[in-house]
Amino acid sequence: MQSLLTTTNVLSHCCFCSMQCALELTVDGDEEIVRAHPAPAFPVASGKACAKGVFAHEHARHRERLTTPLLRQGDRFVPISWEEALNRITERFRSLQDQYGRDSVAVFGGGSLTNEKAYLLGKFARVALGTANIDYNGRYCMSSAAAALNKAFGLDRGMTVPLSDIPLARCILIVGSNIAECQPTMIPYLRQAKAGGAKVIVVDPRRTQTAKGADLHAAVRPGSDVALMNGILHILLRDDLIDWSFIEKRTLSFEAVRETVAAYTPERVAEVTGVPASDIEQIARWYGTAETAIIFTARGIEQQARGVDNVLACINLVLATGQIGRPGSGFGAVTGQANGQGGREHGMKADQLPGYRMxxxxxxxxxxxxxxxxxxxxxxxxxxxAYELFEGADRGDIRGMFVMASNPATSSPNTHLVKRALQDLDFLVVTDLFLTETAQFADVVLPGSAWTEDEGTMTNLEGRIVLRRAAQRPPGEARLDWQILCELAERLGKGSFFAFEETEDIYDELRRASAGGRADYAGASYQKIAEQQGVFWPCPNESHSGTERMFADSFAHPHGKAVFHAVTHRPLSEEPDRDYPLHLTNGRLLHHYLTGVQTRRTSRLHARDPHPQVEMHPATAARYGVVAGETVEIATRRGSVPMRVKITADMREDLLFAPIHWEHAESINLLTLADLDPISRMPEFKHCAAALRKWKGDSVLGGVRV
Known part of the structure; x- marks a missing residue:
């Protein structure tokens, strides 16, 4: 009881979605977190948190938490010392690179790492290992939106406006984003907008919780998003709801778009998309006549092999109406992961260096x-x-891999190939909190640090840099992730480049590295972040307060203008046919996050959704003779997965939906398609052709090396 009387409160930020809601962690004298509650008055969520945030600390002390390095011996793991683990890693990576070349060892990171760790992991790959092959799971999340933003605006900051601008909008078009379940604390902003008279439109094949709160739900046929956006722009042009002055003064290449959308009449688009022509007309009228408007996109249209085109089609609407650079007007690609924004800015992507340098x-x-x-x-x-790393491993080009805080054996598409590739690696190292499905393939597993133990910065969906304070030390022999990287760099003979004593030292180097870059953090010190309750980048110097609203006067291309891109509707990579007559898509649930490694170890969250369920329309269930709660087999050309049935009218009849939060035989990514967007290299997660069958209990579900 004595320890409970000597509690302290630590200001931190939730480890889950990109809102990065502020939390106060109440810590007792034994460094146990006894309570987490929303921090009052922090501007992002205004003293709110969702259920995931309130219980976000629990998994950090779960009984399955790794607390000592592990070495594979046959089909089991045995504890070893840090000295042995680090020596073995150093020797094996050196040996592989000596034999097969520097690029034969790859690095794979996670989108929930702090900016400091993301920066350090990129530097570790390129300086300590000297390898070109580093990528991260954000490639599976934000890469299509990032590529589209760069092409159109010259800069990728997911949201061009702060969250506080949302209530000022009079039309909000949400395309492929289930905000209510993925960013719950963003919903109050939408409600404020509606209270002010805004029309909210949701484009999604499912009638999600977000769609249920909308003024209009367009249940678009999977894969027809470009057709719908082009059809809306066709009507805007027909009815002269275009900002010609903005187009002339601040954009390039509109004529090609104008010519392209001429063929996308409401009647044709209705046939392609399944959205009634009257609804398409209404969307265009609301958006085109609104004084202020914002378009939001997310994984629904981005996780496709044409994801970049989908986002560009949405941005074309923004530019054609001049709805950007003003209060209440802009574009937002709603980032999914906790640090999906910062993670892609500072060097974890295969084609980028810190500060969004190329x-x-x-x-x-x-x-x-x-x-x-x-x-x-x-x-x-x-x-x-990201996915190409595993294709490289499957071919034998990648011989060793270092994975930090990510679970690609579950999160990647077509995971049969990914698991085979991981199994065939000569040497795999995984740093994580738990023995994830990926870690079970490893030769050495290192116990890393949880969010409650890490100090550092995160960058939320609106481009606000926030500061997370540590509340605990890692348990047992677990170590802070950044210290593991520095120690390995020392043993690889590069210690002088990693001589950091605390995370602020890493961040200060990150600021210097980003200075003058497109993602400029140079003026955003720890002190300023704390004083201002976050700093929006770009923030180029100490006297600059940060940039809340982007592109008020010019865009980031050298010529200062935004660029239209003409895009056309193209068929899906894998259209339904007689053998696989249904569309299969996937996504998140309110009480879980990514592959569920953390939330399935949080008892009060896991209890809400203990097993995955495949959602289908009542007419679909009747056609296949299945009932709610029955186990069925979902099959694609890559395999099959058993799953319980959930029947809901909030679906198209040609669609199956399954959540992404489970590993091993319950992982829907055993079935997904790995076709890649030619620009972003985003896999085709959101669509593949599927069949629904009675479960016989004898399908091959993929193996795990344990």
Whole structure:
């Protein structure tokens, strides 16, 4: 009881979605967190948190938490010392690189790492290992939106407006985003907008919780998003609801778009999308006549092999109406992961260096080389994207891999191939909190740090840099992730480049590395972040307060203008047919997160959804003769998965929906398609052709090396 009387409150930020709601962690004298509650008055969520946030600390002390390094011996793991673990990793990585080349060892990171750890992991790959091959699970999340934003605006900051602008909008078009379940504390902003007279439109094949609160729900046929957006723009042009002055003064390449959308009449688009022509007309009228408007997109249209085109089609609407750069008007790609924004800015992507500099740009390379104190010629070039790393491992080009805080054996598409690739690696190291499905393939597992133990910054969906304070030390022999990287770098002979004593030292180097880049953090010190309750980037110097609203005067291209891109509707990579007559899509549930590693170990969250269920329309269930609660087999050309049935009218009749939060035989990614967007290298997660069958209990579900 004595420890409970000596409690302290630590200001932190939730480890889950991209809202990064502020939490106060009440910590007792034994470093146990006895309570987590929303921090009052923090501007992002205004003293609110969802159920995940309130219980977010529980998994950090779960009984399955790893507390000592583990070594594979046959089909089991045995504890070993840190000395043995680090020596073995160093020796094996050196041996593989000596034999097969520097790029034969790859690094794979996670989108929930702090900015400091994301930065350090990129530097570790390129300086300590000297490999080009580093990517992260954000490639599966934000890469299509990032590519589209860069092409159109010249800069990828997911939201061009702060959250506080949402209530000012008079029309909000949400395309492929289930905000109510994925970013619950964002919903009050939408309610405020509606109270002010805004029309809210949701485009989604499912009538999600978000769609139920909308003024209009367009149940679009999977894969027809470009057709719908082009059809809306067709009507805007027909009815002269276009901002011609904005187009002339601030954009390029509109004529090609104008010519392209001429063929997308409401009647044709209705046939392609399944959305009634009258609804398409209404969407165009509401959006085109609104004084202020915001378009939000998310994984529904981004996790496709045409994801970049989908987002560009939405941005074309924004530019054609001039709805950007003003209060209440803009575009937002709603980031999914906790640090999906910051993680892609500071060097974990295969083609990027810190500050959103590009690895194939000589000027960018020289800047980073100067900050790191290395010869620019020693920096590797562009490496493979996330899924391509596993294809490389499957071919034998990648021989070793270091995975930190990610579970690609479950989160990747077509995981049969990914698991085979992990199994065939000569040497795999995984740093994580638990023995995840990926960790079960490892040769060495290192016990890393939880969010309650890490100090550092995160960048939320609106581009606000926030500061997370540590409330606990890692349990047992577990170590802070950044210290593990520094120790490995020391043993690899590069310790002088990783001589950091605390996370603020890493962050200060990150600021120097980002200075003058597109994602400029140079003026956003720890002190300023704390004082201002977050700082929006770009923030180029100490006297700058940060940039809440983007593109008020110019865009980030050298010519200062935004660029239209003409895109056309194309068929899905895998259309339904006689053998696989249904569309299969996937997504998140309110009480779980990503592959469920954390939330399935949080008892009060897991109890809400203990098993995955496949959702289908009552007419679909009747056609196949199945009932609620029955176990069925979902099959695609890549395999089959058993899943319980949930019947709901909130679905198209040609659609199956399954959640993504389970591992092993319950993982829906055993079935998903790995076709990649040609620009972003995003896999086709959201669509594949599927069949529904009676469960016989004898399907092959994929193996796990344990």
């Amino acid at each position: 690895i194939d740009n000589p000027v960018d390379r020289q800047h980073i080389a100067n900050v790191w104190g290395v010869d620019e010629r020693e920096l590797p070039g562009k490496g493979m994207s």
